[in-house]
Amino acid sequence: MSYRDTASFGKRQEYSVIAQLLRRGFDVYMTLVDDQGIDCVVRLDEHRYLDVQIKARSTTAKHWNFFAAMSFKPRPNLYFIFYTEHNDSYWVMPSQEVAQLGVKNKSGKNAGKISLALPKSAQGAKVGRFAKYLNAFEQLNSYHL
Numbered sequence: 001m002s003y004r005d006t007a008s009f010g011k012r013q014e015y016s017v018i019a020q021l022l023r024r025g026f027d028v029y030m031t032l033v034d035d036q037g038i039d040c041v042v043r044l045d046e047h048r049y050l051d052v053q054i055k056a057r058s059t060t061a062k063h064w065n066f067f068a069a070m071s072f073k074p075r076p077n078l079y080f081i082f083y084t085e086h087n088d089s090y091w092v093m094p095s096q097e098v099a100q101l102g103v104k105n106k107s108g109k110n111a112g113k114i115s116l117a118l119p120k121s122a123q124g125a126k127v128g129r130f131a132k133y134l135n136a137f138e139q140l141n142s143y144h145l
Contacts, residue, residue, distance in 0.1 A: 006058075013056035014039050017081050020090065021052075024137050037072050042079075042140055049077065050143055053095075056083040065118040069110040074099040077143060084118060091118055091133045092140065101129065 018040055021028050027043040038051040053072065057064045064086040072078065078095035093101075102116040119126040133139070 006060075009058050010056055013083050013085075014054045017054045017056075017083060017090065020137065021140075026137075026140065038078075044141060044143065048143060048145060050140060051078045052081060053078065054081050054083070056085070058085045063117075065120050066115065067118075068115045069105065069113040070098070070102070070115070071113050072098075079140060079143075082116075082118060090135050090137070091130065092136045093133045094139070094143075097133075 018028050029041040031038050037053050039054040040052045042050040042052055055067050065084055067082060072095055074096040080093045080095060080098050082091040098116055099114055102114040105111050105113050119130050
């Protein structure tokens with residue numbers, strides 16, 4: 001993969017996730033700048049809005065299922081959508097559950113940041129903990145004020 005492909009992979013996947021949301025009937029607003037860790041806002045109705053952070057890993061990534069050093073404050077209206085190109089899967093997760101299932105780095109330059117490893121296969125103990133998030137865009141509708 002060339003540098004140009006690598007550099008644009010994340011942005012292409014953001015648009016791909018947004019297209020998935022639009023196909024499913026969500027009202028999506030894109031942010032101009034990602035300085036708050038928000039790639040888009042999803043309007044569920046006139047009172048409920050979700051901030052969405054999109055993360056993606058390509059098939060060429062050494063650890064295609066691992067999302068490292070994420071810095072965020074878990075809150076009910078922040079969701080993550082993780083995309084793994086290796087198995088063409090979307091994982092839709094509330095930030096509070098990302099914080100629970102992830103590991104908080106204890107030392108080094110990423111101390112205090114969260115890392116999350118998604119299941120590598122369709123079998124095993126880890127799969128059970130993550131099954132409800134796999135391609136579960138409908139989870140976004142479950143957010144309540």
